[in-house]
Structures are given as structure tokens and as C-alpha cells.
Amino acid sequence: MADLLKLLLRVAEKAANVARVCRQEAPLFQLLVQEKTGVDKNKKFVQDFKTLADVVIQEMIRHDVGAQFPEMIDHIQGEESNKFENGLGESVTVTVCGTEKETAALLATVLDGDQMAATLLACAIHQDATLTLTDTGTDDLHIPFSPSDLGIWIDPIDATSQYIEGREEVVEEGCLCPSGLQCALVLIGVYLRATGEPVIGVINQPFNHKDPTGWKGKHFWGVSCGSVKACSVLRPKDRPAECPGLSVVLSSSEKQAVKEALAPLCGPDRLMYASGAGYKILCVILGLADVYVLSEGSTFKWDSCGPHALLLALGGGILDLKECLRFGHLEGGHHDQGELTYHLSHSESPGADRWANQGGLVAYLDCQMLHRVIGELKGKF
Ligand code: 2IP
Ligand code: CA
Ligand code: CA
DSSP, X not given: OHHHHHHHHHHHHXXXXXXXXXHHSHHHXXXXXXXXXXXXXXXXXXXXXXXXXXXXXXXXXHHHHHHHOGGGGGGEEESSOSEEEOTTSOEEEOOOOSSHHHHHHHHHHHTTTOHHHHXXXXXXXXXXXXXOOOOSSTTXXXXXXXXXXXXXXXXXXXXXXXXXXXXXXXXXXXXXXXXXXXXXXXXXXXXXXXXXXXXXXXXXXXXXXXXXXXXXXXXXXXXXXXXXXXXXXXXXXXXXXOOSSOOEEEOTTSOXXXXXXXXXXXXXXXXXXXXXXXXHHHHHXXXXXXXXXXXSSOOBHHHHHHHHHHHHHTXXXXXXXXXXXXXXXXXXXXXXXXXXXXXXXXXXXXXXXXXXXXXXXXXXXXXXXXXXXXXXXXXXX
């Protein structure tokens, strides 16, 4: 299954290219940032285009993975639906067609006949990504599953609001980026259909840094299948020593009670805020924060599945916060319950909420840090 990992790295890079093209090419960029003024139809059209970038990326990933692994096609899910209503109220199913020309023609129907934008988008979708797989270890990996054991969650662009707004922040080495283009990520997670356990994760950051030729991306991957654990990011014990103490990253919209409970544990500048659920988990993976706490059910399976696999590969994980606080099964060492799973829906909930991580979450690398945070939060909200 090392082939699946390599394919996911390639399609995530293609997705990142599409995300960059939508910001670089004038006809697409104008659609993306156009002010929401004018008549209702125009407003809806602009809104549609923003969703279209997401839908197109998701469909492209589904198309490419389904072509190589047909057993998986019915188990590739994502945030977006590919049924799309254009500005004229017509329903269009967005798919990647056999040829670039056909895809462009289909996209033009969604883009109210904007041929130029449709052609540019189709070109990016059909282009092969040139990804230099400098990562060692992807070739020798033995992943002991067959495609029919596996399902996939895709968030084509996480932190969409940051992507649309497009602020270009300068980040200091070793610091997290509270907002801006760096928080936008392509997230792909593979889980076991039988147990819902995440086994492969790919994160692509399309806007990692800017050089004179434009924005450059960065990718990260992890595999966690029983004793097979591998990750493109160094394990914490292999990292250079960092300053002691505990750091937590939160959403700026986190409850005041949670912020207040954690402040004494972290100290003023070690309680940090950042946009993007995926980006906050990436901060924990990279050691930029020790723990990410979210007390609301505002993330979904597609937000956490991919990054979760990287944390598991590094010896950490993501737990359901509500369960953790209620049962306290963390006391007395390691826990093996309460990790989020990805195969079951809350069938009683409407729409996307069926796939929400309803109890909130806590993402961690080191159990000690996790215990301290949970201890501090118990009974406080
Ligand atoms: C969002 C996005 C938001 C996040 C929210 C996610 O996904 O990651 O940034 O909120 O939970 O569902 P916050 O930044 O406050 O953590 P999307 O951008 O894909 O809708
Ligand atoms: Ca998301
Ligand atoms: Ca998204």
C-alpha cells in the first residue's frame, strides 16, 4: 500500500497547485476575491466560485484515487458535495472528465460561461504534479492492508476563509502563524473501514513560504498501522531540546472558561491562537504547540482524519474531549480508548453534523502534557 501513500502525496500536490493557480491567475483570482456587491445573482455566483475551488479539488482527488484503486471509489468522502447549482439555478454535477477540454466545457457551465476561468482551472486539474519525493522511507514501507479495507476523508481546503482573504504573513522560524495563507491546508486521511482507525495521513500546505518566483508549498505524511509507524516529521525525542513548560493552541473563538482554565498552566505567551483546525493539529505535529484543545463540535471527520494519522505515527493522538473529561480514563498511564474514529456517523444529526467530532477534541504528542491539560480542564466548563 506504499503506492497509495505515494499517489496521495501526488494528488495532494496537484490540489495545492489548483489552490495556488486560483490565486495566481487573474481571471480566477478576480472571481475568488470579488467584493460581494451587486445583484443577488452576482452574490450567489461569487459564493459559488469559492465553493467550486473546494469541489473541484475534492473531485480531482476522488477521480485520481478511484482510477488507480477502483475498490476505494465508493469509500472516498469529503466535505463537499459535487452537486452544484450555478448562478442560473441549474444543477450541475462537477466531475473530472476524460479530457481537459471536456472538463473545461463542464466547468464553464458552472462558471456561467466564463471560458477563460474554466480553461485555466481544467488545465491545473489535468496537469501532472511534479513532486520531488525527497522523503526517504516511502518505498520500503509495508502497509498490511488491501484497498478494500480502507476509506478516505478529504478536506480539499481547510481554513477556506484564510485562503480567500489571502493575507501574506511573515512567520518567524519556530513560531506558529496565527492567521493568513499559511493556515490553509489540503488534508487527506485514510482509515480502516472496520474500526475507523486512521492509518495514513497526508497534509499539503500550498502556501508555506514565498520566494521570488512565488508561493512554495510543503508536504507532510504519516503512516500508523499497528507496529508500522513512519512519519516525514521527526519524532519529538529526535528533535532538538525546546524550552520547558507547556504550550496550548486554541481557536480564537474558544470559550472564555477554557482560555481562563489553561492560562495559568501555559503563561501568557504560551497560550496561542491560530486559524484552521488542520493547521492547529499540524502545529502539534511540528512541536510548535504541545496540545490543541477544542471544546465545541465544530470540526468534522475530514478535518482531523489525515493529521490524526501523523500524530499516531509519532506516538500521540486525538481524543474526544468530552469523553476524556467525563471518564478520566487517562489516569494511571497510557490510554487506548477515546481516540477519535472515522467510520461511524451520528445518524440522528442533520447534514454535515452527522460527521462532526461532536465532543470536541484534544490533540497531543506527549501523554504527560495531555494529562496536565485534562487535569486543569476537569470541572471548569
Ligand atoms: C473549518 C476551518 C476553521 C475552523 C473550523 C473548521 O474548516 O478549519 O478555521 O475553525 O473548525 O471546520 P477555527 O479556525 O476557529 O478553528 P473549513 O475552512 O474547511 O470550513
Ligand atoms: Ca475544514
Ligand atoms: Ca474545507
